[in-house]
Amino acid sequence: MNPDPALPVLRAAAGIMLARPGLAGQGLDVGTFAVEHRQMILDALVEVPSLRAAVRRAGPRIPRDRPREAVLAALLLSPHGGTARAGVRVAEQFARDDAARERLRRRYQDRLQQSGDKLRIESARREQAALALSAAEVALADAERRAEELDTQVSALHRRAGDPRALATGLLRSLRRPAAEGGAEARDPRNPPPAAADPHDPALAVAASAAGITPEALVAALQAIVAPPPPSGVPRAGVVRERGLTVHPLGGGTEIGGSCVLVEAGETRLLVDAGLRPGDPAQPPGDIAHVLPGMPPDAVVVTHAHVDHCGYVPALAARLPGLRILATPETTFLMPRMWADSARLMRDRGRLHRDWGAAGEALYGREDVEEAVRRCEEVPVGVERVIGDVTVELFPAGHVLGAAGVVVRAGEQRVVVTGDISGFRQETVDGYRLPGSALDADLLVMESTCCAEDHAPRETRVGDLVKAVSEVCAAGGRVLIPAFALGRAQEIALLMRTHLPHVPVLVDGMAADVTASFERLTAAAPAPLQIFGGNVARARRPADLRRFTSGVVITTSGMLTGGPAVQWAAQILPEAHSALFLSGYQDEESGGAALLRLAGGRASHLTLHDGGRDTNVPLRARVEMMRLSAHADRRGLLDIAEETGPREIMLVHGVPHRQRDFREVLQVRGHTTVATGLWK
Template identity: 55%
Template sequence: MVRSRPGAAGLPDDPDELVRTRAPFLVQALLRSPGLRARAAEVLERGRPAGRVRDLGALMLHPDDAVARAALETLAPALDPPRDRAAERAARDIAGLKVRLERERARLGYAKRDVEEANRLLAEVTAARDDLAERAESLAAQLAIAQRRLQEPRPLAAALLRTLEQPPAPSALDAAARDPHNRPEPGPEHNEPLLAAAGAAGLPPAELLRILRAVVDPPAPRVRVGAELGLRVVPLGGATEIGGSCLLVEAGGTRLLIDAGLRPGAEPAPPREIKRALDGPLDGLVVTHAHNDHCGYVPALVALRPDLRILATRETVRLMPAMWADSAKLMRMRDRRAAQWGVEAGALYGSLEVETAARRCEEVPFGTPRRLGALTVELFPAGHILGAAGVVVHAGDRRAVVTGDISGFRQETVDGYALPDAAKAADLLVMESTCCAEDHPGREGRVRDLVRAVEEVCQDGGRVLVPAFALGRAQEIALLMRRHLPEVPVRVDGMAADLSQAFEAVTEAGPRPLDVLGGAVAVAERPADLDAFRTGVVISTSGMLNGGPAVQWARRILPEPGSALFISGYQDEESPGAALLDVRTGGRLTLMDRDREVTVPVRARVDTMRLSAHADRRGLFDIADEAGAREVMLVHGVPRKQRMFRESLRMRGHTTTDTGPWRPPHGA
């Protein structure tokens, strides 16, 4: 009867087993079903039980629900199986412990996350503290360098002579007005600094200038018997590659280097053929500008040639020590990592060599000749970055012109090049060819594209990271933001901030002072700004995302769908910046953040905003045409592109020479 009812599936088949194990179930079934009780009463009557069993059964199976319920409810507790109260308590305790365990596991998870966040913040605070300490150390070192330079007679005399001979600033922006040869020479009666210095020295102005010039330009030595009198130019680095620029110029027994840069890579290296320069004496080094691929090897060179004279513009002299100090720091960090694996130190120089090199630097104004042995050098504005210069080398009646990195357009920080007469119709023009295969869009259009892109992101509440080269590009972008988007907050971080302050200091007393920081542009405050600075522009080093605070910013900004990262310059093929351009939005990028690999999702907008500071193909044509040299040699470029551009120059009527050792053609 019971097994035929709904819900009886799974009951034992044996009636005795059913009664023994499921008595409570049977009682509840009888309570709920009068029909079941009636049928059970019939069975009981047929069995004719005796005595109390019959009486109890009659009550349990009574047709009156109230009677049956009372009897069955009285009997139900007795039918329950014996209860193991200790087991029940244990079960309850276990259940409670499980709840507590889950609760404690949740708390442990929260605690772990809190510890991880605290460790992250501690690491960032420690990194910020270390950065501040390094910046303070760097500033102290630069102050010490400046003080010690005052003890060096020739650099001090050169700086004083530069100040006293400084021509008035041009009143126009055209090339003719910027050419030092076209500016009128002020007479002593109109030169207040000269009059004041002469009065303090108790000398006539002309005599003071003569003494200073004698210190800066000692009499030319007699040419050694048998020495070569002809001009010879030999590329030692950066010839058919970008980086490690170095050029050897020889004449009359004098040997002069123009630039001594580092080759970029995991381990910065000297110019490829620098040993050829060290095979003999060196009379001087002219540095065209303060980028490391042109000046980064100088401290190592000075360590090998302690008496080496270093000539450069005032701006380059002021900026180079900061670049050298940063390179020394990075090399020191690499050596520490290498030491953990038992690898010997490989740093090219340290802080002592940086200080020594800085003390050897002499400031040279544009258009003012300086003699180095049998050679005379003259600098002219090359555009590119603040302080960049081209070089005219005079060897008797022979001349070679070296452009260095050059550009003809006006930027926020510097005007374009200005070729003086001395740079025209020379025997040889050594011209950079970085962008010789490119025709850049108009600069104004590129600036508009950058401004529009930044504005779109910031208006929607996002933030923009621009990894930028610390010297030149970072200041250019900061000034563009100040001029075109003055209401957008901008943060400048890393070495870019230090050099921005250096830009302001070195131009403060000049005709074109630069205010990079100010208004909405400020130095970033790490680590607080990493998360608190939610809308605006961040300009930070390194420009290729292979280190520095730009990596800390990228870790946060790349995963943000409403933000953006704009690549602003050249990216080495193996750099994270180049990898990011391949990944674009939707992928993942691996970065190296202080010796630790970190992989982040890329949800932010990724784009390229090129603001090259190099002359493009058309600009290089203009330079070659204006210079009108007898022969043109291309350096600082890629061989395949150089070959194509060399052919284009020939089609325009220029005579070119292969990149390599050069002498004037016989009879020329």
């Protein structure tokens, strides 16, 4: 609002009036007096010429850029009373005009404010609609991904259900005696129970009667379907020459990932694992292309369902029509989920690479996954299985649910391949148990992931994690724990449920699907795994990204290379009261390793990569590595070597300079080591 144009004259007159004896000394403010007694002062100016004269002599302070005030002062202070009276009328008109303009201005501002409010409300509505649309798109994409992967698994199971070998396996399983009535052989659905030929066995007798043959003939027929004998008249190499074992690491020898060990005897070639090497895109085992031409492998024995050990199997199944795939029942159940996810990721990344004009074709697709599932054969631990000229036996390896080490025997020679192994009890699995067949082996092929580390006791490491999570959540923050979908995610969820039952926990992404698989796998076990429930629930993304303000989020990927973990990190890393705890091995090129380096250097921002998009994120949250490795450490590996007592030891699945140092430790302990490479 414009100031009163008569105010300079009013202030000058008020100063003169307050200086008179009747008002002097009362401490009245000139400006306040001028405003509060405006009309009285104007009347005095009109009626008292001497007051006008005194104000003229005092000279009202009127800025040069205020011509209206100057004109009005000349009128009000005129020696002529009529002119002064006219000045009062002009002053009143100015006041009315100013009041009218002020009303118009306020009305305009009110309308402008209302329009702004409407615009903000509309913008908020549009933003909410955009967020809802984005949430719906993300939810739809997740649902489509899960539906695609589940459809792949269902199709694969349908194909397997129509496979004679799978049907024979199921029938043998239904005919076997309970494990309490026999040893390891009794637990294998592909081997007849000890008294399978006993006509008094009700189930076997009924089945044999329905088939119109004897129980012995029924079992022999089913066994022949599961493991067909070699064609008659074709001599095996084991008959014409000694079946000496040879071992050749084709992948994962001096690196972590892409594990693959070729074992040969006579005319039989056996792969132990066929995993993917980390990277974008993922790569096959380093030297596997050299062995596929010519005489292909007869079978692949998968130690466990992590993709760095099983991820290349569907590609082999697509290229090798006769390849058999053997694993424990748990691993057989889990692999299709891992393969379906890998196939989808490779397809999406291949499409992205093609969009940018780069190479990146998928190693296999859905049909290959379905074929690999059809070929899977369940082999319980402690059971021998003949594959050509070799005999294979699996034993519990700890590490993750279903993980197994492998004993391969040919004649009097034996090779033990540990796979990933651990000797301590975890929330989801016990430690390794070596069978008698593994002792005094000719060669121990031993993983060496943590051969340079001496881990603190597991109770200490668990306590450190629980304490750190509790501190962050007590301060109102969120904790993001990127974790491997199979094994680590379930371990952490169970630890949180046991030790921090008051802290909300969300499991997101593929980790949630695998968690549900763990519960189904162990439902009939004496101690079934109860992971979901209580304070642990499946995440509902993207709504939970902002709605879940305090608690723990466990999600993939464990190395922060993509997936929901990147979306959560973009929300949580800028929060100074929150935290991101890495819980396992980080490849040097992974997002997790980059985060650790930047956090150690007190960097202010981190660039996250996901689906071809880069996001620059402020780095304010607490970042730490929480060691919860499921691999045996240096002491644990030494214990395995001592217990096995092999003639020679070969290290695989590790870093070269650490393997070199650990070989020296083994040699000091009296063990004979061999280089990672061809062994005969």
